[in-house]
Amino acid sequence: MTIRYLTALIAAVALTLVVAVVVANALQNANPIPKMVAIAVAGESEAKAETPLSVVKYGVYYVYEGGKWALSGSPSGTSTPKLYAVGFGNCPADISGLYGRAYAPGSNVVHVTGCSIVLPSIVEGGVITVTHYVPMCATGTDFRTEVAEQYFTYKGVQFRVRLVIIRC
Numbered sequence: 009m010t011i012r013y014l015t016a017l018i019a020a021v022a023l024t025l026v027v028a029v030v031v032a033n034a035l036q037n038a039n040p041i042p043k044m045v046a047i048a049v050a051g052e053s054e055a056k057a058e059t060p061l062s063v064v065k066y067g068v069y070y071v072y073e074g075g076k077w078a079l080s081g082s083p084s085g086t087s088t089p090k091l092y093a094v095g096f097g098n099c100p101a102d103i104s105g106l107y108g109r110a111y112a113p114g115s116n117v118v119h120v121t122g123c124s125i126v127l128p129s130i131v132e133g134g135v136i137t138v139t140h141y142v143p144m145c146a147t148g149t150d151f152r153t154e155v156a157e158q159y160f161t162y163k164g165v166q167f168r169v170r171l172v173i174i175r176c
Contacts, residue, residue, distance in 0.1 A: 042097030046124030060147045064095040091128040091140040099123035139170040148176025
């Protein structure tokens with residue numbers, strides 16, 4: 009290998025990395041409205057969109073396997089009751105790529121091209137606290153939240169369930 013060839017190779021790799029970062033950043037920020045609405049809803053505050061935004065509801069569960077909780081599309085022997093995630097924007101029908109891990113408050117918003125999804129969060133303590141989100145509309149421009157909370161035992165496990173109702 010010559011120095012000229014090695015320099016050209018390094019420059020090509022560096023340019024490819026720069027282009028990939030620029031494209032990924034452009035896709036992430038292509039539509040900031042769904043992202044802004046999702047972050048506001050996850051923070052249980054209000055948000056407005058100038059044009060109607062599609063709202064998608066996903067039924068999910070947290071299952072307890074291998075000593076930890078993980079998001080799933082179906083219940084198991086030790087799982088939460090049915091919970092809901094909500095997507096804003098041009099969202100996919102299937103979110104199974106988001107299963108298999110637990111989401112904590114503050115890190116439960118996932119952004120994909122044109123869509124932001126607010127996933128249920130779970131916190132373990134003396135009581136397992138789950139927060140999930142239910143939209144009352146299929147589209148909207150004015151998003152407001154209200155919270156209902158209840159303690160109960162389900163399948164022998166004590167839960168504190170927080171339901172964030174999204175009015176639009």
